[in-house]
Amino acid sequence: MSVRPRASASPLFTPHRTDRRTNRRAKAEFTAAQAKARHATRPETRHTVTGPDPELQPTYPAAGRPGPASARGGRLKLPAHRMTTAVASGAYPFLAEGGLGAQGIYVGQDVHAEASFCYDPFALYGRLEGFTNPNILLAGIIGMGKSALAKSLALRATAFGYKVYVPCDPKGEWTVVARELGGQTIALGPGLPGRLNPLDAPEKPYGISDEDWTTEVRKRRLLLLGSLAKTVLRRELHPMEHTALDIALDQVVAYTQQTGTTPLLGDVAFVLGSPQHLDAATGESSGRLGRAAEDLAHALRRMIHGDLGGMFDAPSTVRFDPSAPMLSIDLSRLGGTGDDTGLVLAMTCASAWMEAAISDPTAGRRWVIYDEAWRVMRHVALLERMQSQWKLSRGLGIANVMVIHRLxxxxxxxxxxxxxxxxxxxxxxxCSTRIIYRQEADQLASAATLLGLTGVETQAVAALTKGRGLWKVAGRSFITQHLLHPAERTLFDTDARMHAKDREFEYFEEGS
Structure with missing residues (x-):
């Protein structure tokens, strides 16, 4: 219980022998003291206030804090702070970025700059510092839109005069895109009529002598045969096996030049399985080379009589058209059993056939897209072929795109x-360009390590939504929202089967 303070005033005592003026002043002070005492003893009155709660009223009026403390009129002075643009971009890796310019393929919107985002690896090469090659890595979990981005880049690139090649389409998704662009699609698989001869010799580029071109074609064929053998045998080839391949290929090429035909894998396998032919070429009769080539002969037999029989051991049914805007090789009939060996062998042959077709450096600039590249990461032979193509990208004028799910x-x-x-x-x-779509939480550490992501970038990757990705272009970072045209959205729909309506069945009664 609170105790109310009390005030009191004693009677006025006026000493004798005081003048009148002093008495009046004393009486006035006494009267004021009495009035103060009366007000102090009264209970506190509460005034009813209408409107909002007074405690919620602003501390200062709308015009701001009055007086010298208002910080107006230039009175606030802070010390100047200077930093380089490199430091500023490190502290604010997205807000401080000015973009790549308006030249190139329209991708979408830069989320932080709220501006259009355009990209063209051929236009950036030589103009952007640190951009040393046109190759692209595209990674993202299922359903985040990475396939739509790859197809959109390919489709829009044709408007700039670029050609697009897809040497491996494991799911058959690029067929409809190639058809809409007026390109070619070669479907390979058991029971299909498509045939590709990986030993086809491409057209000789302009400015190369016949002798030099013959040497180049021989080297490519040997690399292909070696890659096929290593994939099936799952090991490196021995020196005598390399010798057997050389001799077998030379004998087949010499024979086909006399008959005016094209070398086939079956011809090479036949020579490898005939010790007398190998011994005749080396001038020996010991049969050592024939015994060393037995594994090679059986390895190539799978391409002739095994599950890949007929697809790569016959003359090509399609000739490469360099004027076609897009060429894709549909391998959706292969690799569905869980064993990727057949798919990898087909990819190796298809890649070799396509590389021979695009080897001319004067044929213009092209995009080569390896969709679902994660399926071939365990096969060294195919990685070696991809590495060669990555290294020669500038000389050949091609931009390689590798599409995977996780880093x-x-x-x-x-x-x-x-x-x-x-x-x-x-x-x-x-790959000077790394495009990272959303990654799962358990993949963020490996992604940050492989790509050298900062803490801000790693957090951004974990929170990306569909169609939004982190673009790392020569060390510069962008968060870009990919925008699709309605026609593209329909063309690139990979979830059509998930949203398809159930088929309607008609039930008939017996005897109807």
């Missing part, structure tokens, strides 16, 4: 320090 897919190429791991990480190093 950790690169680590499945082999153990640390292995040949496969080194090749996979080399492909990543040779």
């Amino acid at each position: 950790s897919d690169l680590l499945t190429a082999g153990e640390a320090g292995s040949r496969g791991r080194a090749l996979a990480e080399g492909l990543l190093t040779d």
Whole structure:
């Protein structure tokens, strides 16, 4: 219980012998003291206030704090702080970025700058510092829109005169895109009429002598045969096996030049399985080379009589058309059983056939897209072919695009320090453009390590929504929202089967 303070005033005592003026002043002071005492003893009155609660009223009027403390009129002075643009972009990696310019393919919107985002690897090469190659890595979990981005880049690139090649389409999604652009699609698989001869000799580029071109074609054919054998045998070839391949290929080429035909894989396998032909070429009769080539002959037999029989051991049913805007090779009939060996062999042959077709550096600039590249990361032979194409991208005028799900897919190429791991990480190093869509929480650490992401970038990758990705272009960072045209959205719909309506069945009664 609170105690109310009390005030009192004693009677006025006026001493004798005081003048009148002093008495009046004393009486006035006494009267004021009495009035103060009466007001002090009264209970506190509460005034009813209408409107908002007084405690919620603003502390200062709308015009701001009055007086010298208002910080107006230039009275507030802070010390100046200077920093370089490199430091500013490190502190604010997205807000401080000015973009890549308006030249190139329209992708969408820069989320932080709220401006259009355009990209063209051929236009950026030589103009952007640190942009050393046109190769692209595209990674993202399922359903975030990475396939739509790859197809959109390919479709819009044709408007700039670029050609698009898809050497491996494991799911058959690029067929409809190629058809809409008026391009070619070769479907390979058991029971299909499509045939590709990987030993086809391409057209000789302008300015190369016949002798030099013959040597180049021979080297490419040997590399292809070696890649096929290593994929099936799952090991490196021995020196005598390399010799057997050389001799077998030379004998087949010499025979086809006399008959005016084209070398086939079956011809090479026949020579490898005939010790007398190999011994006759070396001038020996011991049969050592024939015994060394037995494994090679059986390895190539799968391409002739095995599950891939007929697809790559016959003359090509389609000739490469360099004027076609897009060419895709549909391999959706292969690799559905869980064993990727057949798919990898088909990819190796298809890649070799397409490389021979696009080897002319004067044929213009082209995009080569490896969709679902994660399926081949465990096969060193195909990684070696991809590395060669990555290294020659500038000389050939091609932009390679590698599409994977997770950054950790690169680590499945082999153990640390292995040949496969080194090749996979080399492909990543040779990509000046890294496009990262959303990654799962358990993948963020490996993604940050492989790509050198900052803490801000790592948090951004974890929170990306559909169609939004982190673009790392020569060390510069962008958060970009990919925008699709309604026609593109329909064309690139990979969830059509998920949203398809159930088929309607008609039930008939017996006897109807």
